[in-house]
Amino acid sequence: MSDQFYNAAPQETRMAPPRKHARAYPASKPNNVYLFGTCVVDLFFPEAGMDTIHLLEREGINVHFPQGQSCCGQPAYTSGYTDQAREVARSQLKLFANNWPVVVTSGSCAGMFREHYADLFKDEPEMLTQINNLAARTYELAEFLLHVCKVQLADQGEQTQVALHTSCSARREMNTHVHARALLSQLTQVERVEHDHESECCGFGGTFSIRMPDISGAMVADKTQSLLASGAQQVVSADCGCLMNINGAFEKQNIPLLGQHLASFLWQRTQAKQEPRA
């Protein structure tokens, strides 16, 4: 086949091809990072944000938390309210002026920075440099701990079995499941158990769960049942949107499991003393 022929102008694609296999990591740990906590963590899982700070500080990194941060804009973006999403994104873009890595406690929000801001601002080419710069230094937490900090976790906890749920956008845009699995495998007393249809969506999808509650409900019911059937004592995820969905359904169905953010799980497992949480 003629190469020339297939070099015809490519179609416009808003969704960039996955960059999951093509990222170069810095050779050494940075001294400073920004933490982007995400709106769901801020209000519903602040301990996940604090445990992220603890994990990063233990690596000798100064964590900066810009107080102007709110939301990455994803809810409006995926609902089709692109203009509103863009203005929120614009307000967030200003917060990361120093050239430090931005660590995000949720894969889907990190994916928003990395994959979708370019689409949001496609009519403002003057923003492109700033957006590419932010995309290049945005990391989902697990990826950052594993590949940039090259963290070595010393497990201090009891023997346990955990099931890992990875958010779909994090999996597809950031390869987060691979990073989270690698971190869990460093914990000697933790056995990661697979659950049925592990890579399937939990049914959250932001406003999808409100617009289509029956379909979303059927999906999360299958997810909670498969997590329960896995026999895992603990459920871990690096995305608090999924966790809010799965935990809310666990509670509604009286299933005695509670999903925990990966940061909190890792921090608790690697504390010298098992201090009960205040």
Next chain:
Amino acid sequence: MNSQRIHAVDITARSIKANSRLSLKDQQLRNNMRSAMDSLISKRIISMPDEGERENLRELGNKVRASALSQLPDLLELLEANLIKQGIQVHWASTTEEANAIVLEIAKARNATQVIKGKSMVSEEMAMNEHLTEHGIEALESDMGEYIIQLDNEKPTHIIMPAIHKNAEQVGRLFEHRLALPYTDDVDSLIQSARGILREKFFHADIGISGVNFAVAETGTLLLVENEGNGRMSTTVPPVHIAVTGIEKVVANLQDTVPLLSLLTRSALGQGITTYVNMISAPRQPGELDGPEEVHLVLLDNGRSQAFADSELRQTLNCIRCGACMNHCPVYTRIGGQAYGTVYPGPIGKIISPHLLGLENTPDHPSASSLCGACGEVCPVKIPIPALLRRLREENVKSPSQQPQIMDGQGSRYSAKERLLWKGWQYFNSVPLLYKTGTFMATRFGGLTPKNLGPWTQHHSAPKPAARSLHELAKAHLEKKS
């Protein structure tokens, strides 16, 4: 009979939300769909085990389709010229009404009373069976899945496996009931019974109808893949063959069909190649012993040029109708194809149907997705389905009067109230003082969250805000440190 319950879904209503409420309760349907889709998912990956090769092939498939679409008008003209030269009559139809009128005219000219059909989704789009029946012409489906659902007066649940929602027991009961055959759930016996009935029909049909997988411009070839042999029978036994297809199915040359065929059969069924690959380029020639006397091609637009006109939405037309997106879709797997209420179900159905029918007639289609991305990941021609769904949501909530108008039914979900809510969300999240005040209130008065939060609390307990926000905790912690 279990399939009776599926009839409860009203195919004429296009509200996925309402339809899925019924189909989600059909446990038999849920089980049938889940096991069928799981099997298709694993067959696909077994047939394309090497990730690097798979991704290269998908990239090539995308380029072939993108390139064909970038020269669509020229390729269509070349196709037409070559087909006419070879004796195939070419007809153009803007709408399904026009396409049906063309088919009817051909049928009337031949005094046709019986039509036998190979599988064709475009004929479903046209509701051709209903149209022919209204005019006193019997239209019989000969694809096994299509035959089954026609017997049960249903619509296809999947674009390549129309009866995939039924198990062998259900089909056995259907044949017992409608064909007066002794009950069996042995798949081979069921197929043999149907083949026996259909074979006779082929010999008496006046016209054979088929779809087209790829229309090759350079050689004037209509390429058709199938596994049952009914496609070859439909296109060679009756004296007239009418192929119906969408205008986007054209490719430049035969070489281009090689990667597309490879992708199509693997993505669809995990097959390296189908049992039959038909290449039709002319009617029966003088001295030949078989083949139809007349061959017609009907090229249907039906909203495709609307998608074509927008460089992003154009990617919808890359589709080669393999069905992999539905096989991998967690929504489709749970609600089944009929709940979409449109000819094309699943992820591709959600992005193509709004062009065929207008957004006003498919208001739920863009929304009924968690945007999980499973479809885009497996699409053999790399249609960014989640991005297109998002784009359609944008078109759906735009003001109906906003210019330029890209789609029929723009703004069909427009609500001034909802827009205002998102505007409020924007200010809340871009003005730090508002955000801080809001989260402060939520953390202090979170205990007052009502137990009933509408749709959310149908399947979840109400979320409880933490006592202190991360903003507060982080600030206190970082100040203490420094």
